[in-house]
Amino acid sequence: xxxxxxxxxxxxxxxxxxxxxxxxxxxxxxxxxxxxxRHFQQVLDARPDVGFFEVHAENFMVDGGPFHHYLGxxxxxxxxxxxxxxxxxxxxxxxxxTHLDRLSRLVERYEPASFSxxxxxxxxxxxxxxxxxxxxxxxxTLTRVCEHVDRIQSRxxxxxxxxxxxxxxxxxxxxxxxxxxxxxVIDRTGCGLLLDVNNAHxxxxxxxxxxxxxxxxxxxxxxxxxxxxxxxxDQDAAGAPLLVDHHGSPVDDVVWKLYERVSARxxxxxxxxxxxxxxxxxxxxLAQASLAQDLMGxxxxxxxxxxxxxxxx
Amino acid sequence: MSSGTAMRQADFAAALLDPALACPRGLxxxxxxxxxxxxxxxxxxxxxxxxxxxxxxxxxxQELVGVEFFRAMxxxxxxxxxxxxxxxxxxxxxxxxxxxGFEPADxxxxxxxxxxxxxxxVRAYHAADAAALAPQSLSLxxxxxxxxxxxxxVCHPSVSIVSSRHAVVSLWVxxxxxxxxxxxxxxxxxxxxxxxxxxDVLVLRLPPGGAEFxxxxxxxxxxxxxxxxxxxxxxxxDLSAVLALLMGRGALTSxxxxxxxxx
Numbered sequence: 001x002x003x004x005x006x007x008x009x010x011x012x013x014x015x016x017x018x019x020x021x022x023x024x025x026x027x028x029x030x031x032x033x034x035x036x037x038r039h040f041q042q043v044l045d046a047r048p049d050v051g052f053f054e055v056h057a058e059n060f061m062v063d064g065g066p067f068h069h070y071l072g073x074x075x076x077x078x079x080x081x082x083x084x085x086x087x088x089x090x091x092x093x094x095x096x097x098t099h100l101d102r103l104s105r106l107v108e109r110y111e112p113a114s115f116s117x118x119x120x121x122x123x124x125x126x127x128x129x130x131x132x133x134x135x136x137x138x139x140x141t142l143t144r145v146c147e148h149v150d151r152i153q154s155r156x157x158x159x160x161x162x163x164x165x166x167x168x169x170x171x172x173x174x175x176x177x178x179x180x181x182x183x184x185v186i187d188r189t190g191c192g193l194l195l196d197v198n199n200a201h202x203x204x205x206x207x208x209x210x211x212x213x214x215x216x217x218x219x220x221x222x223x224x225x226x227x228x229x230x231x232x233x234d235q236d237a238a239g240a241p242l243l244v245d246h247h248g249s250p251v252d253d254v255v256w257k258l259y260e261r262v263s264a265r266x267x268x269x270x271x272x273x274x275x276x277x278x279x280x281x282x283x284x285x286l287a288q289a290s291l292a293q294d295l296m297g298x299x300x301x302x303x304x305x306x307x308x309x310x311x312x313x
Numbered sequence: 314m315s316s317g318t319a320m321r322q323a324d325f326a327a328a329l330l331d332p333a334l335a336c337p338r339g340l341x342x343x344x345x346x347x348x349x350x351x352x353x354x355x356x357x358x359x360x361x362x363x364x365x366x367x368x369x370x371x372x373x374x375q376e377l378v379g380v381e382f383f384r385a386m387x388x389x390x391x392x393x394x395x396x397x398x399x400x401x402x403x404x405x406x407x408x409x410x411x412x413x414g415f416e417p418a419d420x421x422x423x424x425x426x427x428x429x430x431x432x433x434x435v436r437a438y439h440a441a442d443a444a445a446l447a448p449q450s451l452s453l454x455x456x457x458x459x460x461x462x463x464x465x466x467v468c469h470p471s472v473s474i475v476s477s478r479h480a481v482v483s484l485w486v487x488x489x490x491x492x493x494x495x496x497x498x499x500x501x502x503x504x505x506x507x508x509x510x511x512x513d514v515l516v517l518r519l520p521p522g523g524a525e526f527x528x529x530x531x532x533x534x535x536x537x538x539x540x541x542x543x544x545x546x547x548x549x550x551d552l553s554a555v556l557a558l559l560m561g562r563g564a565l566t567s568x569x570x571x572x573x574x575x576x
Contacts, residue, residue: 058400058401059402064442065440065471065512066438068442085399086399088399091322123399124323126397128395128396128397128399129326129330130358130359130363130366130399131359136321168351168354169351169352171321171339171340172341206351207343208344234354236342236350237348237349237350240346242351244354
């Protein structure tokens with residue numbers, strides 16, 4: 001019924017895979033969209049044919065009111081992807097255990113099919129910077145990120161997905177590539193990969209790399225979800241193109257092509273259209289998700305439509 | 314090694330919030346160009362997204378001063394008081410106080426109170442759910458005249474009181490339907506109770522003394538003490554009118570009887 005998350009290559013590593021005993025079933029191999037408050041009522045009324053909804057965990061860390069009211073009802077009809085933006089996995093400091101507790105309560109309450117977070121940091125010295133900030137790819141950072149991922153997976157009793165970032169600067173301290181770094185984290189912790197194809201394209205343009213080769217260098221068997229989004233164009237001090245991840249426009253043709261290419265390699269995979277700024281009508285989001293589903297190739301397993309029928313009954 | 318990393322994140326964070334600081338050390342570009350414009354993407358993301366979060370919470374404040382002024386003011390606030398939590402629904406608690414002390418906003422003396430009202434609305438929107446008190450519970454509790462004064466009335470978790478020397482409630486209402494902008498005497502003091510009933514946030518004008526009374530209840534005072542305080546502040550305080558309003562709109566969730574009983 002649900003696409004299984006391919007197990008990562010754990011050979012030679014002692015780290016247990018918490019997913020095996022965990023509650024996360026994985027998302028259906030279909031197109032999904034971000035759930036926006038302005039669409040709550042429309043989603044409940046129209047019950048659009050979409051594979052899943054994704055929400056930012058931090059938006060639902062409130063005591064009560066309409067957010068919980070609607071998410072509870074919408075969750076009755078759709079699989080949910082819980083996507084964190086505030087754990088600050090790449091931070092030098094320890095994880096915020098209070099935040100982890102809040103996250104754990106959300107997981108218990110809404111039983112998401114997947115939980116994901118970013119290879120980035122956003123909090124320093126108690127200040128939340130509300131951006132996904134880059135980390136150097138060196139040994140101390142690798143050790144720290146793995147400790148944080150281990151802690152999250154053991155606290156949530158499940159396997160999480162880690163998302164590749166969009167980056168604008170590089171660190172002179174880095175001693176390995178981003179693909180090497182991600183591969184190490186996934187090998188050591190048993191976490192999965194949230195492959196953000198838009199981020200891959202942005203980072204590769206910004207750092208003069210080939211995006212297709214970059215994606216090929218990732219541990220693709222660990223991909224549990226794909227993100228697609230729009231970007232903005234800027235330029236750096238030398239006038240070279242600088243792409244900025246802004247989640248405020250349709251998915252670019254270049255990103256669709258990369259998506260088609262990776263889909264052909266790994267098969268149909270849960271794919272989210274991210275659109276967080278200048279949010280368009282729900283129909284626009286659904287059309288992009290539907291396009292992603294068409295480009296996944298391979299017909300959807302007919303058993304998966306049972307999920308939807310159950311939801312609609 | 315780890316202390317080197319620590320330095321970098323501290324430098325990075327400081328430079329994000331302070332445009333006067335140089336781009337942190339240790340950054341590079343693949344083409345060897347100055348990384349400053351690249352780092353600026355993060356500076357813009359941080360300040361821009363937090364200003365956006367404030368604009369979402371304070372739409373009428375933004376309408377009152379215009380987008381350009383609001384953005385500039387909010388950016389100063391963001392750099393001065395960045396969030397201490399990743400739950401942005403709670404961000405901006407100190408914004409009304411900041412506005413009150415923000416000199417360029419002095420020509421709009423009611424701006425800080427409008428911010429307080431809008432903050433109360435967001436707080437009410439996300440507050441814990443709780444069932445409103447059934448009308449018969451209050452009647453029952455009030456039937457024992459000898460002990461009325463000792464009753465403690467508990468307000469819904471979403472309740473806030475906004476008191477202003479200006480007509481910010483009327484102004485807020487007018488901004489919800491600008492076509493019907495009525496003449497407002499801005500120097501008229503107004504008080505409001507802000508709460509959530511079901512899924513809807515309500516902003517209701519309170520009669521004289523109502524704010525003092527409700528604040529007494531929120532502080533945990535007995536009915537007699539809250540009413541006494543309100544009558545002291547406002548001679549025309551009408552207890553039954555205010556109680557009817559609070560009951561009618563679902564602002565109360567329980568009554569504690571003397572001796573610890575509850576209904």
